[in-house]
Structure formats: structure tokens, C-alpha cells
Amino acid sequence: MSELITRTARLVPYAKRPKQVPSFVTAYSYEPLAEEPGADLGNLFVIIEVLVSGRSSEDVADLVISTMADHYYNQATDQSDPLRRFEAAIKATNQELANYVNQGNAAWIGKMSAVVAIQTGSQLHLTQTGSAEAFLYRGKSAARISANQGAARPTAPSKTFGSIASGDLEPGDRLLLATPALVHQLSLTKLKTIVSDTSPNNAIAEITQLLRGGASGRIAALVIEITTPELAALQVRSEEPSEIQLGTPDNVLEAAKMAAAPIAQATVSSSRRAGAAAKTGWKKSRPHLQQALQVTTGFIREQLAHKDSRKRLFVAAAILLGFIIVLWQWQTGTVRTKQLETRYQNDYNQYQLAVTAANNGDKTTARNMLSRLQGELTGLFQAPGRKSLDAKLKQSATGPKSVAELAGLTATKLDQIEGLHRVDVSTVASFSSIKNSKPTHFELAGNKAYTFDEGKNPSLYIANITTNIIQKSKADTSRLGAITATTISSSSDGIYLLTDKPSVWFYNFAADSLTEQSVGVGQWPAGTAIASYAGNLYILGGGMVYKHVRTYSGYSPKAPYLAPQTPGLANATAMAVDGMVFLLSPSGLREFSAGAFKQAADTPSTLKNARLIRSSGGGNSVIAIAGDTKRIGFWDNTKTLKFAKQYELGGVSSLHDAAYDPKTQTVYALVNSRLVKFTI
Numbered sequence: 263m264s265e266l267i268t269r270t271a272r273l274v275p276y277a278k279r280p281k282q283v284p285s286f287v288t289a290y291s292y293e294p295l296a297e298e299p300g301a302d303l304g305n306l307f308v309i310i311e312v313l314v315s316g317r318s319s320e321d322v323a324d325l326v327i328s329t330m331a332d333h334y335y336n337q338a339t340d341q342s343d344p345l346r347r348f349e350a351a352i353k354a355t356n357q358e359l360a361n362y363v364n365q366g367n368a369a370w371i372g373k374m375s376a377v378v379a380i381q382t383g384s385q386l387h388l389t390q391t392g393s394a395e396a397f398l399y400r401g402k403s404a405a406r407i408s409a410n411q412g413a414a415r416p417t418a419p420s421k422t423f424g425s426i427a428s429g430d431l432e433p434g435d436r437l438l439l440a441t442p443a444l445v446h447q448l449s450l451t452k453l454k455t456i457v458s459d460t461s462p463n464n465a466i467a468e469i470t471q472l473l474r475g476g477a478s479g480r481i482a483a484l485v486i487e488i489t490t491p492e493l494a495a496l497q498v499r500s501e502e503p504s505e506i507q508l509g510t511p512d513n514v515l516e517a518a519k520m521a522a523a524p525i526a527q528a529t530v531s532s533s534r535r536a537g538a539a540a541k542t543g544w545k546k547s548r549p550h551l552q553q554a555l556q557v558t559t560g561f562i563r564e565q566l567a568h569k570d571s572r573k574r575l576f577v578a579a580a581i582l583l584g585f586i587i588v589l590w591q592w593q594t595g596t597v598r599t600k601q602l603e604t605r606y607q608n609d610y611n612q613y614q615l616a617v618t619a620a621n622n623g624d625k626t627t628a629r630n631m632l633s634r635l636q637g638e639l640t641g642l643f644q645a646p647g648r649k650s651l652d653a654k655l656k657q658s659a660t661g662p663k664s665v666a667e668l669a670g671l672t673a674t675k676l677d678q679i680e681g682l683h684r685v686d687v688s689t690v691a692s693f694s695s696i697k698n699s700k701p702t703h704f705e706l707a708g709n710k711a712y713t714f715d716e717g718k719n720p721s722l723y724i725a726n727i728t729t730n731i732i733q734k735s736k737a738d739t740s741r742l743g744a745i746t747a748t749t750i751s752s753s754s755d756g757i758y759l760l761t762d763k764p765s766v767w768f769y770n771f772a773a774d775s776l777t778e779q780s781v782g783v784g785q786w787p788a789g790t791a792i793a794s795y796a797g798n799l800y801i802l803g804g805g806m807v808y809k810h811v812r813t814y815s816g817y818s819p820k821a822p823y824l825a826p827q828t829p830g831l832a833n834a835t836a837m838a839v840d841g842m843v844f845l846l847s848p849s850g851l852r853e854f855s856a857g858a859f860k861q862a863a864d865t866p867s868t869l870k871n872a873r874l875i876r877s878s879g880g881g882n883s884v885i886a887i888a889g890d891t892k893r894i895g896f897w898d899n900t901k902t903l904k905f906a907k908q909y910e911l912g913g914v915s916s917l918h919d920a921a922y923d924p925k926t927q928t929v930y931a932l933v934n935s936r937l938v939k940f941t942i
Contacts, residue, residue, distance in 0.1 A: 266384055266431060266488055268293055268305055271462035271502075273444075273469060273483040276509040286319035287311045287441055289482040290327050300335040303344055304382025307484050309394050309439040313373040322370045325362060329355045330378055336634070344382045345428065350627070352378075352389055352423045357615065359419040371419060377408055377439050378423065381486075384431050389423045391416060393442040397450075399458045400435050404450070435488040436462075443480040448472060462487050463502040470506050478508035602642070602651040606668075609638055610661055613672055625679050626864075632676040633867040639669040680866040681907040682893075687914070687931070687938035691725035691732050694935045699723065703748045704932050705757050706921040707771065711930060711937055712757060714745050722769070725937055727930065735769075737776045742767060747874075752794045760792040760801065766817075780816035787820050790873065793839035802837040807845070823857055830862075836886065840877035844884055851875075851884065853903050863903040869895040879924045887931075892917040894929060896942070911940070 272289045290308040294301040308327050312319035333351035363371065375392030388396055388407060396408035407427055416422050436457050445453070448469065457465050462485040473481065612635050620628035642648065643665050652664045662668040691711070693699045699721065701713035711725045712735075719742060722735035743761040750757055751768070758779075759767040764786045766779040779786075789803025797812040800823060808820035823843070824831055830847040838844045843854040848870040853860045865886075872888040872895070884897040894917070895908040911917065911931060920931040930939045 265490065266433065267491055267494065268381060269462055269487045269489060269494065270305075270307075270504070271466045271485045272505045273466045273481065273485075274505070274507055275479050275481060276507040284315045285311060285313045285480060286323050287480050287482045288323060289439070289484045291484060291486075292331060302382075303335055303347065304380055304385075306331055306334065307379045307381070307437075307439055307486065308376065309396075309441055309482055309484060310376040311374070311392070311394065311441045311443075311480060311482070312370050314369045318367060318369060322359075322362070322367075322374065325358055326355055326374075326376060326378075329358045334380065344380055344385065345387055345426070348380050348387050348389075348426065352426070354615070356420045356422050357618070358611075359422050363419045368419075372416075374422065375442055376423075379437075379439065381431065381437075381488075386429050386431050386437075388427045389425065391422050391424075395438075395440045395442065395445050397438045397440075397453070397457075398429070398435060399438070399454055400432065402458075404454045404458075431488045433488060433490050433493060437486040437488070438483065439486070440483040441481060443477075444469075444483050447476060447481070457485055461502075463504050466506050467502040470508060473508060481508055599647050599650045599654070602645060602647050603654065605642060605645075606651060606655070606665065609635060609642065610668060612638075613668060613675075616672075617675060620675065620679055629676065629679050629864075629866075632672055632679070635672050636669070636676070636867065639665060639672060643669065676867065680868065681905070682868075682910060683907060684910045684912060685940045686912045687933075687940045689936050690727050690930065690939050691730050691937040692935065693723065693732065693937075696723070696732070700935065701932055701937075702918045703745055704919050704921070704930075704937070705748055705750050706923065706930055707750060707754065707757075712769070713932065713937065714748065714759070716744070718742075718744055720745055727937075727939075736774050737769060739776065741778070742776070746790060747792045749792050749794050752796055752798075758792055758794055758799065760786075760789055762788070764788040766792070766799065781810065781819060782813065782816065783819040786810075790835070791837040793837060793843075795839045795841070800837065800839050800843065802834060802845075805832045805834075807831065807834075807837065807843065824854065825857075828854075828859065835871060835873050836875040838875045838877040838884060840879075840881045842877075842881045844875060844877055844881075846872055846875050846886055851886075851897055851903065851905075853881075853899070861903045863897055863905050866893075866895060866905065866908060868893045869908065874919060876921055878922050883922065883924060885920065885922050885929075887917060887920045889917050894920050894931065896922075907942075909940070909942070911938070914938075 270291050270293060272291065274289050275287050288310060290310075291305065293305040294303075308330065310323045310326060312322050314322070330351050333354040334347050375394040377388060377390045377394040377396045379386060379388040379396065386407075390396065390408050394408065395406070398405045398407050407429065409427075416424065438453060438457050452472070453469075456468050460468065465485045466483065469483070612631055616628045616631040616635065619625075619631065648665060652666075655661070655665070656663045662671060693701055693713070698715075700716045701723065702716040704711050704713040706727075709726060709728045711727055713723045713725060714720045715723075719740050722737055722739055723732050724735055725732045742759065743763050743765070745759050745761055746764075747760040748757055756771050757769045759769065759776075761767065766781075766786050768777050768779055769775070770777070787801050787803045787806075787808050789801040789808075791802040793800040799810040799812075799817060801808045801810070801820070806826065807823040809823040810817040810820060826832075830845055830849055830852045833849075834845040834847045836846040842860065845852050845854070846865065846869075848865070850862050850865045852862045868891040869886045869888045871890055872886040874887040875884055876887075877884050882898070882900050884899060884903075886895040886897075888895070892914055893908050893910055896906045898904055898906045909929070911933065914931075914933045916934045918932045920929055922929050926941070928939050928941050930937060
């Protein structure tokens with residue numbers, strides 16, 4: 263079957279002034295284009311009616327729509343399944359409504375009717391509250407897919423939206439989502455005939471004609487056609503508009519008055535509050551601006567009345583232009599600050615929701631929310647006008663006093679959820695007294711740590727972790743080149759070194775010597791990680807894991823160990839082999855056995871870009887070393903692979919490498935010219 267697409271038409275009441283608004287009614291749809299983020303998650307449709315007078319009804323509707331959209335497309339869950347994301351969005355919306363009531367806004371309870379639907383491919387998922395209606399028309403048949411809840415409206419805000427109805431869609435299906443008033447004024451039979459027999463645009467046009475002269479303030483509807491690109495290309499484009507506003511005034515003066523109303527019922531957007539705030543600021547400053555404009559105008563007239571009027575005309579024009587520029591800059595800055603205030607408030611609300619989720623034991627949701635919030639706050643901190651925002655926040659009575667403070671709270675809470683432990687370390691060996699020594703790689707074998715310096719021709723030093731004595735190896739390192747990765751051999755008799763040539767070298771413990779390893783055909787692949795197991799070598803590089811089998815004369819040519827389409831392989835940053843193959847990527851830690859995926863575990867945000875992982879105890883534990891955040895993370899794999907904890911080392915300005923000794927439960931780490939240790 264070809265992919266399914268939608269064609270949607272919207273029917274909404276005309277915008278009115280607040281004193282004329284006994285309720286808020288609207289229809290909303292979001293149908294992302296193929297290249298837009300969230301396109302694979304499908305389309306969002308909302309019909310909503312709130313029977314409360316004034317602006318509060320609009321705020322409730324805005325809260326429902328913005329929360330549903332945000333949590334479904336951006337913050338619902340890491341799951342790609344639309345139904346799970348929809349469930350999470352409903353849960354978040356109910357929580358937001360409960361928070362809104364706790365702030366003293368309870369007038370809307372029992373007075374809301376709404377349908378929220380998600381269409382993705384051939385699947386439709388729908389939830390509702392109150393008496394809003396949803397119908398599916400297929401061929402000559404019609405089915406009500408909403409339940410009439412008018413007699414049993416939920417009284418608890420946390421249960422506003424309840425169960426989900428799901429079903430399959432086919433090309434040619436039509437959907438009608440409507441507020442109760444539409445069904446009260448037009449019969450179901452008539453609506454079926456109109457919606458089934460014509461295009462969505464023509465359907466709302468015909469409905470408008472039938473409603474003409476009647477009460478339309480509480481009517482909103484979405485007519486949605488399910489079709490395919492091929493069928494859509496064959497259909498004649500309708501001359502009718504895809505949106506009609508019911509009750510548009512015929513009187514031009516009245517229409518102008520209503521167009522200037524501060525409440526726009528036809529459309530709900532997340533920028534409304536910022537726009538309203540900007541209008542308020544404009545009204546407050548307007549008398550001063552009018553006075554300044556009068557002075558400027560008087561000055562210009564005086565100049566034009568002078569005998570040298572042409573020359574003075576240019577002067578006057580320059581003054582007027584300067585005044586306009588200053589006015590424009592002031593207005594732009596005010597609007598920008600208000601927009602940032604709205605953005606910050608949304609971020610702070612997300613932080614509070616994440617804290618609530620963590621306190622309720624839902625650490626996965628809290629971690630995901632806080633991780634996304636960190637990225638958003640980074641962008642907000644860099645946004646133009648942020649200093650003006652901080653100045654306003656500094657004067658607020660509650661909440662963080664700056665964007666940086668909120669970012670700090672977010673990071674602290676995330677650390678708590680992700681099991682962060684801050685530890686003090688003790689020095690095992692110091693390389694600071696050795697001239698030009700900058701160790702960046704090391705391997706732990708018995709009571710000795712073999713360290714390699716950075717750069718070309720790196721020196722090799724051997725540190726005894728028992729006596730703390732450092733000795734320089736006699737091995738010739740002049741032909742090595744820069745080392746990119748190291749690993750202990752599977753027989754524990756030496757260390758394999760992957761260099762940037764690319765080449766592979768073997769350092770023999772007993773002989774204290776280096777030998778370049780040969781490959782049967784071609785050359786060694788460039789890589790970022792090397793591992794040894796059962797005499798064979800594994801190299802991670804170029805979005806692949808290559809296996810080299812040990813032969814009599816060296817090693818076989820590279821052969822892919824994992825299929826190219828293996829999840830997590832293309833962007834893997836680190837690898838370890840210890841009976842099983844472990845790959846770390848920003849999406850998590852994955853375990854493979856015999857070339858097949860076995861299991862996966864989440865990765866904290868601070869370890870997502872780690873460039874080094876090590877496995878020990880036959881794969882029972884895995885550690886990750888993240889130089890960018892200076893964190894060391896642990897996964898436990900005694901039963902199932904799961905993240906356990908992470909450590910931050912005190913007094914450390916750089917972290918290059920680390921190894922774990924499971925016998926003594928000691929971690930050895932290579933940091934700014936020191937080999938240090940701590941016990942877990």
C-alpha cells in the first residue's frame with residue numbers, strides 16, 4: 263500500500279472581544295511536512311470547547327494543545343511507538359491541568375469538551391473528554407469513534423483525558439471531529455452525506471451555508487480526508503478555502519473592531535502570551551511615545567518653514583529616521599525579551615515536571631526530560647537578549663534568578679537521578695617531574711601500569727602501583743607514530759597498540775620490546791578502538807567493527823564482524839571485547855554475542871560521547887571513560903546489562919584513561935600527568 267496522507271479543512275468561530283466571549287472554541291491541526299522534525303510521528307488533531315467566560319478559557323485550551331503537541335513530538339518518551347508517546351502526552355497533559363488547578367484555576371473543571379487524535383500511517387489513536395464528537399466515514403457506513411461522556415464528565419483534573427481508542431485507516435476514509443454544538447444543529451445523516459461525498463474544503467463550505475443565520479459561537483470542526491499521494495494527484499483542487507470562520511461580521515466597522523480584539527479564538531499558538539505581553543508594554547509606553555512624536559513633528563514643521571527649507575528637510579528626515587530606528591529597536595527588544603520570558607517559563611515548568619516525575623519514582627521520564635532541557639537551556643543562554651531576561655529574573659520573587667541558575671539546578675538533579683558519586687583520589691604515580699611526559703593511554707597488568715605519551719614517537723613508562731616507582735621502557739618507540747587505542751592481549755602477555763599510520767604494534771611484557779604486526783592483504787583499517795579476544799583482533803573504525811583472525815604469518819585481512827545496518831554501529835564511539843562485544847553510542851550501550859545483538863542499556867547524558875570503554879570479569883562489568891565531562895560510568899552485567907553508577911573525580915582537570923580491577927574493586931585513572939586510584 264502507498265503511504266497515507268491527509269487533507270484537512272477547518273471550521274472555527276470568528277474571534278470576538280473578551281466581554282463577548284462566554285466560552286472558547288477552536289480546532290487545531292499540525293501536519294508536519296516530510297522534511298520537518300516529527301514527520302514520522304504523524305499528524306495531531308484537536309477539537310476543544312471550554313465553557314468559561316473570559317481569557318481563562320483560552321488559557322486552558324492553549325495549555326491542552328501545547329502540552330499535547332510538545333510531549334508527543336518532543337518530550338513524551340524515547341520510544342518510537344506513536345501509541346506509547348501518545349499515552350505519555352496524555353499523562354503529561356493531565357498533570358499540567360492538575361498543576362493549573364492547584365494555582366487556583368478550577369472554573370473549567372467539568373466544562374471542557376475535547377477530542378485529541380493522532381494519525382500516523384494507517385493508525386488512528388484518539389482520546390476525549392466531555393461531549394466532543396468524532397466520526398469515521400468509510401464508503402456508505404458511518405461509525406462514532408468517540409464515546410458520549412457528557413453525563414459523566416471527569417471531575418478530577420488529573421483524569422481529564424482517559425482511555426485511548428485506536429483503529430486502522432484506509433484510503434478514502436473521512437474523519438469528522440466536532441464540538442457538540444455542530445451535531446445539535448445538523449443531523450448525523452446530513453453530516454455523513456456532506457463529509458462523505460465531497461472534499462474537506464467543500465464540506466466545510468456546505469456546512470457553513472447550512473449554519474448561516476444560526477448560532478455559531480460554539481461550533482468548531484475538522485474534516486480530514488485519508489488519501490494517498492497518487493489519489494490526491496488525480497483529484498481536482500477545490501476552489502473553496504481550507505479554513506472558514508463562522509459568524510464573520512458583515513458590518514465593516516464591526517469587523518475592524520473585532521479584528522483588533524486581543525483574544526484570537528481562531529488559532530492557538532505558544533507565542534500568544536508573549537504577543538499579549540508585548541501589546542501591554544506598548545500600551546503603557548504609548549503616551550510617552552506620542553509626546554515624543556509630537557515634539558519631533560513640531561521640530562520638523564519648524565524646519566520646513568525656514569527659508570533654507572530643502573537643506574533642513576534632509577536634516578528633518580534624518581531626525582525622523584533616527585526616531586523610527588530607535589522606536590523599532592525598543593519595540594524589537596521588548597518583544598524579544600517577552601518571548602524569552604515565555605520560553606524560560608516553559609523551561610522552568612519542564613524542570614518542575616521532571617522533579618515531580620523523579621519524586622514519584624519515574625526516573626526514566628525525569629532523566630529524558632532533564633537531558634532535553636539541558637540542550638534547550640544551552641540555546642537560551644546563548645540567545646540574544648538573554649542578559650535582559652536575567653535582569654528581570656533577578657527581580658522575581660520566586661524561582662531561579664538566572665538562566666545559568668536554572669541550568670545548574672537541572673544539572674544537579676540530573677546527576678542525582680543518574681547515580682553520580684563524587685570521590686577523592688590518591689596519587690599512585692606522578693609524571694610531572696619527567697620532562698616532556700604527557701601520558702594519555704595506559705593498560706593495567708598485574709601490579710604494573712604501562713603508560714604511553716601523546717603525540718608522535720610516544721615514550722613508554724612502567725609504573726609499579728605497589729611501590730609507586732616509575733621506569734622508562736627500553737622498547738624502541740621511534741617508529742610507532744601517534745597511538746589512537748590500546749588493549750591487553752587475550753593471552754595477557756603484552757599490549758596491542760593501534761596507531762594513526764594506520765598500523766598495529768605488539769608490546770611484549772617479558773621482552774620489553776615492540777614488534778609491528780603484519781596483515782595478509784592490504785593494510786590495517788584506521789580506527790578508534792582495538793580489542794583482543796581468543797587470539798583475534800577487533801578494530802572499530804569507519805562505522806564498522808572489523809575482525810582480523812590470527813594466522814601463522816600475522817593476521818588475516820579485515821572482515822566485517824557486524825552487519826553495516828546494525829543499530830548503534832554507525833555512530834559508535836567506543837568498543838570493548840570480553841567474550842561479548844560491547845559498543846557505546848549516544849543511543850546507549852549494546853552487547854553482541856557471535857555477531858548478533860543480545861541486549862542494551864541506557865547511557866547517562868554525561869557519558870553519551872565517551873571515547874573509551876573497558877570490560878572486565880568476563881563481561882560482568884563495563885566502564886566508560888568520558889574525557890569531555892571527566893566522568894567514569896559503570897554498567898553491571900551479572901544478570902542483565904544495566905547502568906549502575908558514575909563517578910566524578912575531585913581535583914581533576916583532565917581525564918584520559920581508566921581501568922577497573924574487580925578483585926580489589928579499585929579504579930585506576932590517568933589524569934593530568936598523574937596515575938590516581940579510588941575504591942568503589
